[in-house]
Amino acid sequence: MTETLKIAIAGLGTVGASTIKLLQAEPTHGGSGRNIEVVAVSARDRTRERGVDLSGARWFDDPVEMAGCDADVFVELIGGAGGAALASVEAALTSGKAVVTANKALLAEHGMRLVGMAEGANVPLLYEAAVAGAIPAIRTVRDGLAGVPISSVLGIMNGTCNYILTRMEAEGIGFDECLADAQRLGYAEADPTFDVDGFDTAHKLAILASIAFTTEIDAGAMNIEGIRGIEPADIAAAAELGFRIKLLGIATMTEDGVDQRVHPTMVPRGSALAETSGVTNAVSIRGEAFTELVLSGPGAGGMATASAVVSDLTDLARGLAPRPLGRPASSLLPFRKPQAGGHRGAFYVRLPIADRAGAFAALAKNMAAEGISLEQIVQKTPHRPEHLPPLDQQTVVLVTYPTDESALNRALAAIEAEGIVVRKPHVIRIAQTL
Amino acid sequence: MTETLKIAIAGLGTVGASTIKLLQAEPTHGGSGRNIEVVAVSARDRTRERGVDLSGARWFDDPVEMAGCDADVFVELIGGAGGAALASVEAALTSGKAVVTANKALLAEHGMRLVGMAEGANVPLLYEAAVAGAIPAIRTVRDGLAGVPISSVLGIMNGTCNYILTRMEAEGIGFDECLADAQRLGYAEADPTFDVDGFDTAHKLAILASIAFTTEIDAGAMNIEGIRGIEPADIAAAAELGFRIKLLGIATMTEDGVDQRVHPTMVPRGSALAETSGVTNAVSIRGEAFTELVLSGPGAGGMATASAVVSDLTDLARGLAPRPLGRPASSLLPFRKPQAGGHRGAFYVRLPIADRAGAFAALAKNMAAEGISLEQIVQKTPHRPEHLPPLDQQTVVLVTYPTDESALNRALAAIEAEGIVVRKPHVIRIAQTL
Missing domain, CATH: 3.30.70.260 (ACT domain)
Structure with missing residues (x-):
């Protein structure tokens, strides 16, 4: 366990650069006794200044080619459900590398196949950074509540939406104005569909629900409604009634299946979720044995997401290799959507x-x-x-x-x-x- | 990994009985593929009705004798910093058994020696249940933030104190009346010193601080002040000033050592800690990379504490064996208390x-x-x-x-x-x- 853990990082945006900064700043790597060395990197633009020293790393223009290099771990921070992210993760698993990823879209859409590949190759596939940024939501459900029945997992899992809703309430302004401001400040993408229409929340929820309820990941079987329809009048009415409007992802175990939903919800003021403001995320997990756990923290941002990536890398450096979904994929139940009838x-x-x-x-x-x-x-x-x-x-x-x-x-x-x-x-x- | 994981449970109070209930209710044991069987139990009173089936378990009057039986894991739920708890955990580690315990006093006072014994015998020593009940505080600091610098760990870690402070505020009544009521309702012990004078919080804080700051556990080097001196006038004044009074354990990394303190603190209303009421606990962890994580949930109670015990047992059933303090004890720094000068x-x-x-x-x-x-x-x-x-x-x-x-x-x-x-x-x- 004293040899160097060699990692290759695909994608050098803010999360990639922050990951390298954290690794370079922590000489003991979680007390693992192993050095973690970035031996290879891949990104679109070789010339961009990223504020980190990449001189020791081999450069690959093609992340798929990098997936075949001699690293122990392939870190995928490219993003997107398909394309280079999917191809390179598949190539890395095929070549027997452990994979660490922050890519919720990839896992929500291709998770079961990738988990199967990882289990087949007997390599870890870790993705703490894919859900709720720095909040250890995956670990808490996978390990911290392992063996303890969970009845629901729900939360504020998209910082862009929560930022917009928080500002709409604080300033009494409309959705369009708020969105434009969020885009100007870098809290929303130029194409905000993925965030404000609820798809990003849906991806994260599908991953959490799979671990919580020991069913296969299924992001398709979900009712999704975003926040575009929220008007200042709704927010004002919510305040009068003693509520706040939050975009929640909600997964509940029911008698005939797992109910997964994403929609704006009025939550009572004073509750942990109602008091979660701005880009902060919060995840609530309930079960009979432990009532309710609430975890809150920064759900996005380079350093916050990188801290989750680094925790996965430290697990690997320490020789810990949790199963991707906590249990063998073969032991998961098929996803069952509850019969119609609705909420x-x-x-x-x-x-x-x-x-x-x-x-x-x-x-x-x-x-x-x-x-x-x-x-x-x-x-x-x-x-x-x-x-x-x-x-x-x-x-x-x-x-x-x-x-x-x-x-x-x-x-x-x-x-x-x-x-x-x-x-x-x-x-x-x-x-x-x- | 398909053989049965045999466990021996010492102490059959509410946590012990709840642990057995959770194990019997979860047939797949976190998908580990291993059966977890309670092969031996030990408690003071053999005849008491505990609501669980103990017919398959061998009874020991002496937990130290049980520590030598053929179980794989010794679960210590006796409590207390010395006596039978210490003797039986030492005997279990000596005989090469993994140990799972909920005993913060034991770890705060003898932690470094027990960790040394566990590392020497190459067996796990797990204690998620010792700090903040069902909240996965230990795992979050040990694993979820592994490799990421932490600047402070603080929180509400004693449900009895928080229950008393919450009621004093809600009803405008004095400490003595509140304590008597808490005792009547089972939220406070007949001898409440350990809770209300801050020692329980101090023990938990010392354990968390050790993992967070990679220093040896030292519960001695701490200023401890409990809540007996809080009067209704203070609580009313706090409200007027926009604060609530909470008993906090606070550990901060300073330039010349780890500052550990337990004392009543005025925290701003609207903050996660101020809004934590009743027997709920909350732990706040800060670091530059991830700003602040807050974890809240039930800090005590049979089932809540048992759920943490079961998560440790599931780790063992899954073949995961994290180090007691995340890293080798030999790599920890000696505890250094900051120079005087105070807060x-x-x-x-x-x-x-x-x-x-x-x-x-x-x-x-x-x-x-x-x-x-x-x-x-x-x-x-x-x-x-x-x-x-x-x-x-x-x-x-x-x-x-x-x-x-x-x-x-x-x-x-x-x-x-x-x-x-x-x-x-x-x-x-x-x-x-x-």
Whole structure:
């Protein structure tokens, strides 16, 4: 165990450069007694200044070619579900190298195949950095709660969305303005779809759910709704009701399968998730034996993500080789999506309705017809400058008692059919007990 | 790896019984492919009903004798820093058994010797359950942040104290009444010294600090102050100032050593630690690379603690054997306590002073003489029923700007020497940036 652990790093963005900085700054490498040496690197642009000394590393233009070099560990920090990331990880596993990756899209879409390859080659495949940045979410579910039944895993797993929602609330501004600002500050990509439409959260959730519930990874079987539909009016209403709106990934073990969902959720103020602001992430894990564990910390950023990469490398330097999913892939259950019928819970509904006699009665009638009880009904007239004529529409905000999502959807369709709704109703789930 | 992992459990209180329940309920044992069988048990009272089936286990009246049986793992849940716990763990390590323990006092006082024995015998010594119950604090520091520099570890690590402080605030009642109630409800021991005077927190902190800062465990070199001195007036004043009072264990890496302290601290409302209420624990870990991680969850209770015991057993069943302190004990630095000079920070001071001319001026003069600037001065006359004569004393509450603890102590001694202080001043540190 005293020989050098030789690593090859593919992708030298902020995470790659930060990983090298952390490795160079820590001479004892977690007390493993082994030197960790970066023997090879690969990136698109050889000339870019990255603030780290790469003179000792062999340069590869092609990460797939690098995967065949004489390193012990291949560190994939390229990103993306396919392309060079997939090809190089496959090549590295085929050549018998351990792989450390921060790539949630890759694992969410090709995880089971890659895990199978790693197990077949008897090499580790570690990916702590793929979920929630510096938060040791993977280890906590895989090891810290190993052998202890888990009932749900949920959390704020996308810093971009949480940053936008936090600013919308703090400054009362709209989604578009907030997104533009986040892009200017580097908290959101030029193409923000992946983050703000919930796909990034979905990938992370699918990985966590697999380990928590010992089922195969399946990112396809998921209802995904992002935060584009959230308006300042919703955030203000949430505040009045004692909630905050957060984009949550939620995986719950049910009697007939694993319910995986990503959607904006109203969470009670004062709860750990509601108080998680800005780019911070938080993961909540529940089980009968341990009630609830909450882990919070920076979910993104070069150094934060690199610290998770380095923890995986230190495991390898120490000679620890946990299985990719904690247990043999062959012992995992196939992923089962629960039967339709949907979520049961309380809902917030914002309905822009025509301001005409009978509209309110039609609304109440259709809710009652589906057996939906209303906890709160707030009727609001939008604020208009005095020199403008009054609008002929109003916004009605409803809060339901717990009901079936399918019943609510039928009621809303019936209300729309009455022609009293000016725009599509906006529904946000309420988590009473987070 | 398909043979049965045989374990012997010493101590069948709530944690022991809960551990057996969790093991019996989880047939796949974390996907290890190994059966975990309780082959031997030991406890004081053989006849007590524990709600678990012990028919397959051999009974030992003497845990030291059991340590020599043919089990693979000795699970010590007896408790206490010496006595049967120490003797049986030593015997188990001597006989080459892996040891899993929940015993913080044992590790804080004899940790280095036991770690040396375990390393000498090349067997694991695991103790996730010893710190913060179900929260994977040990793993997070030992593995999840391995190779990443840590600057501080601090937290709420005693559920009894946090329960008492939470109730004192919620109900405005005094320490003694709260303690009696906690004892009645089973949240505090008949002899509460160990918890309320901070020793339990100190033990846990010493263990965490050792792993975080790669120094030998030293629970002796610590300033420890418990919560007996906290009065409702302090809690009310904290609320007015925007803080909550929490008993924190705080370990910080300084230039000349590891500063370990246990004392009541005012933490800003809205911070994760301030919002940790009741018997919940929370651990905050900081480092430059990852800013701050916060882990919260149940810090005590049979099932919560058992879930940590089971995670260690699952590591062993999976064939993972992390080193007790993450790295070889021989590579640890000797514990170094920082030079005297004490803590620098802002302080809250409650001074019951005589209500006479000049008292206030004397107070201000002595603070100024030590260069201490005051951020707030609040003068309060205790509430008295109208039929009683007015008191001849007042309470002055001061909040200082950051200052050296030694300067404050000199100023308070000078103020006391002036004869204007009716009772000893009460000082609480303020953590501005938690």
